[in-house]
Amino acid sequence: MNDAVWVLTLAAAVSAGTPLVFAAVGEILAEKSGVLNLGVEGMMLLGAVTAFLAAAASGSPLVGLLAGTLAGGGLAVVHAFLSVTMRANQIVSGLALVIFGTGLATFLGNPIEGDPLKPGIVDLRIPILADIPVVGRILFDQDPLVYASWLVVALAAFYMTRTRTGLALRACGESPETADAMGLSVARLRYVHVIVGGLLAGAGGAYQILARVPSWSGAGTTAGIGWIALALVVFAAWRPWRALLGAYLFGAALAANFALQAAGVDAIPAEFLSMLPYLLTILVLVILSASSARKRLGAPAALGVPYAREER
């Protein structure tokens, strides 16, 4: 292989962005139903540790992926229960989810800290397409989950805009009173989409440990990418395809470390390179809020507001 460094970097950006794709699309679905779930980081971490444990126990990364996905969904059930049924403050509930998820994940992961994961995910080179110069190496010489993430994006986009339930979902986030008056169950729609969001966040966490990082390293395994995924939702204006694009942009920042080291640049200390994705995310958020000033592009109107019918 004698691909140029920048090609390898972009390929790494795609891989680094993939957990973000899963998590961001999941969060888009939850937020479109009107529920803000700040617990992405917690769901991803729990997904990651569960995936590791399950993959190690079964010897199958696929089992790991499934287990991680379910773990994320399981934690999301807690958020759905608190925010929909119990009408709790969604921000506080989301934060609680992060704290609990992180605590539980580090607790469960304590014995395996530093162990390398034996059965990782193997790359799947797509014949013909992978032979396209540059693009082939970047996009079609990846592992199967990268391709799966595209499918998730396509399905989510189609579902939201073209189906009956997608319309109901959007109505639920824009105006739950209307959805209710038109005979839709706001609670059910919110539960389902928060949980699906959790499943996808869990899958993102599972991907992170199965394909990205060499071993479980506690909270450092995800190192805040759950929060970046939340920012990505705003960046993507709640649109799945834009989230995919954004995820690769942030993925590039995450992979910059690798690229600059490979290019032999050591003038910039490693710690500063590590700050890059976080600073970039903050910058993007600030610029977005400055430019879109009063128009909240795509943000569901009832985001974060509990819905109760019989209150007056």
Added chain:
Amino acid sequence: MQVHLERRLETRTGHRALVTVLSIVAALLLGAIFLSLTGASPLVVYTEMFRAAFLSFYGITDSLAVAIPLILTGLAAAVAFRMQLYNIGAEGQLYVGAIFGSWAALALAPGLPKPLAILLVIAFGALGGALWVLPPALARAWLGTSEIITTLLLNFVALYLMRYLIFGSASFLRDSTTTNFPQGKPFPEEAFLPVLGLTRVHLGLAVALLAAVLLWVLLGRTRFGYDVRVVGDSPGAARYAGISVRRTIVVVMLISGALAGLAGAGEVAGTSHALDPSGLAVNFGYTGIIVAALARSNPLGVVVVAVLLGGLQNAGSALQSIPGGGGVPVEVSFMLQGAILLCALAGELFVRYRLRLRRGLPDELTEGARP
């Protein structure tokens, strides 16, 4: 039968206390499930934790020592919560406060009279924390950028900054005499916070308690506290009353950041006597959020909750070295803290609402069953 929620017209303090206690019990039960999963005996673990935290003199004082930063980060979260602001960057503000405090201790303190030296360290800690929260505060006030994600992401930036200063560079704060494992330069004696006897409880406790009382007066008894509540309750009413929403946001965030910075300076000057990245990165900032939420943003309640959770955290770390602990990792306390918060959130509903049960048939009304 159908469950039906009804808003309570008023909430009672007794109710709140009961719900809090029940939440803790529920969280312990939840924790027991996971403990059993890992093969430990929940009963033994809990007994040992309680013993380690609250049953011996040094256990109690150690718990108090852990409570000091938690009171301060709890207050930091609480003052912002009062205004529906979510500063979840106390973790990073604490690091930066520690960095600033360390600089003051190493650069300014030597040769100064002790009270002045300590004052400088503390003031620089507060300054550092406040500066770190300033960009998110300004972005929130002028551009409406959600402070939640920005303050949180800055935690990572602060963490790497601190690591850079100790591990990544030959900075002023790094100890140049040791060549093996990099660590912070030891502080001069002048910058040490006085401690209580042989315990680990340092002057920071007095600072934290003072901060809690001052904040309680400020929020509950002054015009500023009034403005904070109006802005938090309804920005429309604040605009109507001529209260500057922007200025109030920035001031509250600065107070919040300064409190978290104080916690960091207190840790380095009172406990580690050097900038110690790994000793600082034990979730004091995140736990502060739990403290504030459980205390319902009441500054005096923060003190009580911080002592409880400080005990839990202290017990968690003690557990590893205790024979009966069964090799249960320190993380158990973080898991339990998170579980307590989740259960408390669920419990909040019973404070605000009354549960009524009724049958499916509409013409048969059963009397409301009170929880």
Added chain:
Amino acid sequence: MPDSPPAVAPAIEARGVSKAFPGVVANAGVDLRVKKGEVHAILGENGAGKSTLASILAGLYRPDEGEVRVNGEPAHFGSPRDALARGVGMVYQHFRLVERFTVAENVVLGDPHQPLLLSTRRAEKTVAELGEKYGLPVNPRARVEDLSVGEEQRVEIVKMLYRGADVLILDEPTAVLTPQEAENLFETVNAMAAEGKSVIFISHKLSEVLAVSQHVTVMRDGHVVARAETASSDRRSLARAMVGRDVDLSVQRAEEAPGEPLLVLEGLNVAGEGDTVPLRDVSLEVRAGEVVGVAGVSGNGQRSLAEVAAGMRTPTSGRVVVRGVDTTGKGPTAARRAGLAYVPEDRLGTGLAPSLSISENLLLTHPRPFFLKRKQMEATAREAIKQFEIRAPGPDAATRGLSGGNAQKALLARELSDGPEVIVVASPTRGLDVGATQAVREILDRRRRAGCAILLISEDLDEVRSLSDRILVLYEGRIVHETSGEEANVEDLGLAMAGSSEH
């Protein structure tokens, strides 16, 4: 039950329906029978329980006691879905529409017959047909956020017809309409009744009820207090049944020559902000002892006008002068210092901070010392509660829990306490019951007679007409019509409000 069902069961019927909310009994043993093909009015003042009854009929609330029957069959509605399935649809006072959706998308939302893959083509066709048939023209592809209030109401009705509603409940449908739009609505209602549909028409306006219904049920304090054939009932007895006593809402105005201009707005242009409408070249003056009423359909710049006058908003050009002091863009505190009080339309959320107590709220627009004097605040609050007859548990009660009338009285108590000479009020009686309405209007009139200059901005044309010495009409941010209070002619005002005045 011994009595056998009548030959033709009522289209919809409520039997002994009761419903309580914490602290209030909204419906107590309500009976209602609505025949097929009839327009049945439910008359009652605000807070009489009409909307609660309607929500029960539409499946939004469950009754605590009693039952609903549709075509003689008991109906246990668990949700609006159940009600719609039985042909009962409701048009709420606050529309249930998704602003960002198109008309067609709103129409198909929640339709069980819609295929999994969304298709709005059939809906677009049906919307056009229904529009034709009942005189409800709407463009099915338009986005709801771009529609006028009147058009939105048509969408609501079409939506219910599309879903096959045979019983249509209209909750205060004319509140948002111009007089001409209301006329059109009445025609639509009659067309629907002629088609065999039943229409329940909820209103607190006697004249409308008399104009449109065949049957009327009067409610007061959650009870049904009268039932009548509209044609054979007389106005006075219905009014008495509704209010429980004889009532005269018109304020007796003593003629006095207005004095000096105390509030002067000059050539104001205000940019739209968020969803507020911009103002264009608005000039007016209000003299001492004069009420100037600004009429208009909601969303035509009322909020911008009120806020720019109160100093909360800076105009791009023009001046605001309060008692000779230029307060343009100097903030609400400067305007207040110049002697202006502002009673905003949005009582809870702007005028009052909902979770703060009454005594704290009474401090909101007054100078505050650094250390709050709790005792003194409480005493002030007790005094205000007594003087303005605010019904509240005490000075520590959160204003969130107050009824509309009591919240408004608390707001007035604060705003009028330091003797302002200029008062800007927006929709001061919206949502209030008759007693509170009368109290508020009297308070304002007393101030006028004491020499205050009052700028009254209201969407309630009757209110503007009964209180004002001069009337202006605001349409799309401009003043398009001006007339003196005596000469005011409803038809001209209505045309101006709809934007089709002579010029």
